[in-house]
Amino acid sequence: MLFNSFAFLLVFLPCALILHFAAERFAPQWRLPLLAVLSFAFYGYWDWRFLxxxxxxxxxxxxxARAFGHWGRRELIWSAIVVNLIVLGVFKYADFGIGLALQVTGTALTPLELALPLGISFFTFHHIMYLTDLKAGRAPQIGLLRYTLYITFFPQVLAGPLVRWSExxxxxxxxxxxxSDAAxxxxxxxxxxxxxLAKKVFIGDPLSVYVNPAYEAAAAGAVSTTAAWQATLAFPFQIYFDFSGYTDMALGIALLFGVVLPQNFxxxxxxxxxxxxxxxxxxxxSRFLRDYLYIGMGGNRHGLAVQLFATFMTxxxxxLWHxxxxxxxxxxxxxxxxxAVGAVWRKTGVPIPPFIGWVLTFxxxxxxFILFRAPTFEVASTMFEALFGSDIAGERFRWRTIALAAAVALLGPTxxxxxxxxxxxxxxxxxxxxxxxVILFKIGDDANYEFIYFQF
Known part of the structure; x- marks a missing residue:
């Protein structure tokens, strides 16, 4: 169920809080098993077949992890990480690989057409973080119940944030x-x-009106310059308010159950x-990529060439993960x-004025982000051509929602x-x-948009 749905806000969350309060107050030993059951119920609501x-x-x-603690054989950890990545690869990348093989070699293979389990990238990375830290001697052995809750805690199981065991x-x-500060x-x-919820419902979702029609038009073969610019300027803010709104909800819901999750934006x-x-x-x-990929590839410890290679590959x-x-x-x-260009520039010692740096970065x-949003290179190419074309088609540039989103993103605190x-x-x-x-009324009136990052 979506965080921005009646099923979650008016049924699941209140019932879960009542049960959690009762367990914490009258039977504390049942608090963690209850949270685990609630997390499985939340996950299974989407599609019980993936439970x-x-x-x-x-x-x-x-x-x-237990076997590693008993025998100390590092091959166990490496094998587990490889198996986790294979499972992720089969569900998420098998058809991509089959399609790529067809393009490169002409070999016709039958697509698997497997449904993508929600949150598989996130819970796979949680497994990898714990196992890697266990192998390095940083993580302790933990019981099955706490490990289950670390992987499945429902506020963050579907789209993060990526949480380290130590957090x-x-x-x-x-x-x-x-x-003393519970209330x-x-x-x-x-x-x-x-x-x-407000970020998602009042800013993120309305921006889709600027974005989706433009990419649909580009997929059909033609999009006006005005629509292309509206979509290009709107999408960074749409995905930001959509994903950061989800993260805010996750952090807020976790706080209701007494858990502080790390910030993500x-x-x-x-x-x-x-x-x-x-x-x-x-x-x-970003922290996961830095600690478990970039540093593992050499990071900035072995000269500029290794740093640039590690940056590019990471x-x-x-x-690909996205x-x-x-x-x-x-x-x-x-x-x-x-x-990599930024790393080389910093080596010159020539500073870039902050405003120019901001303009270049945005x-x-x-x-x-056009490549991120476009389903194919053809759609992305059409969008790029439209950006630098002159087909304004008498359209008026609609800027108010974009301006509101930009103001909140740039001026407001997190x-x-x-x-x-x-x-x-x-x-x-x-x-x-x-x-x-007001949000509940808005949810009732409008289409209930899924979160963009659920597809990753």
Whole structure:
């Protein structure tokens, strides 16, 4: 069920909170099993057929972790990581590979046409983070229940944030409603959930009106210059408010259950360089890529050539992670080249004025996001041609929603920072309740949009 749905907001979440409060208050030993059951129920609501895959992946990875603790054989960890990647590859990339083989060799193979399990990229990376840290001696052995909850905790199982074991495991052992600040944390969780919903419903979803028709027209073979520019400027903000809104909801919901998840965005469109952008955008993924890929390839410890190679390969793989298509791969490669150019420029010691850096960075992002959004190179090519064409077709440039999105993204603090700064106040509670009710009416009137990152 979607976070922005009546089923979740009016049924699942209230019932889950009541059960969780009762367990924490009267039977604390049942709190973690209850959270695990709720997480499986939440995941299974999407498609119960993938529950066995999730459960088996948890059991197998946990058993291998235990076996490693008993025998200390590093091959166990490497084997588990390889198997995890193979499973991810079969579900997510098999048909992509089959299509690529047809283009390159002419070999006709039958596509598998497997349904993509929601969240498979995210829970696979959680397995890999824990196993890698266990092999390195950084992670402890943990019981099956806590490992299950680390993988499946429902606020973050489908689209993150990517959470390290060290960030949450100790929180599972706490008595969240016994804390002196329990009421305040719960209230801030509600505010954060409401802000995330507002970002999604009032800004992210309306931007789709600028984006989707333009790409549909491009897929049909022609799109006007005005529509192309509207879509190009709108999509970076659409995906930001969609994904950061989801993350705010996830963080807020987790707070309601007494768990603090890591932030995932830090005003990314204020970035004055591409490196700065990736420090602010999807921060938990950027951290994963840095610690488990970039550094493993040599990072910046072995000279500039190795650094540039590691940067390029890391971002290429990041592009592939985002989607099984060559457009995503090329998008990642372009970011790898952009980061490499930035690294070389920094070696010269010549500073770029912040405003110029911001203009160059946002322009690069907006243009490369065309490849991210376009389903094919042909659609992307049509969009690029339209951007620099003259087919305005008498259209009026619709800018108000884009301007609102830009103002909020550039001027406002992150939702987490804003929420933490809010003083406890009756007026804040009343305003939050009013906004929440308005959101419910909005959800009832409009189409209920899925979150963009669910496809990854």
């Amino acid at each position: 066995p895959l999730l459960m088996i992946s948890i059991l197998v990875n946990w058993w291998i 949450v495991l100790h929180q599972f052992d706490e008595r969240p409603y016994q804390r 305040e944390r719960f209230a801030r969780g509600l505010v954060l959930l409401t802000i995330g 830090e005003t990314p469109f204020r970035a004055v360089s591409l490196q700065d952008f990736w420090r602010r955008w999807h921060m938990t993924l 971002m290429t793989l990041a592009g 989607g099984a298509g060559l457009t995503f791969v090329v998008w990642g490669m372009m970011h790898g080249v952009g980061l 322009s690069f992002l907006a243009l490369t 939702a987490w920072t804003f929420t933490q700064r809010l003083p406890p106040s009756r007026w804040v509670a009343v305003l939050t309740a009013i906004v929440f009710v």
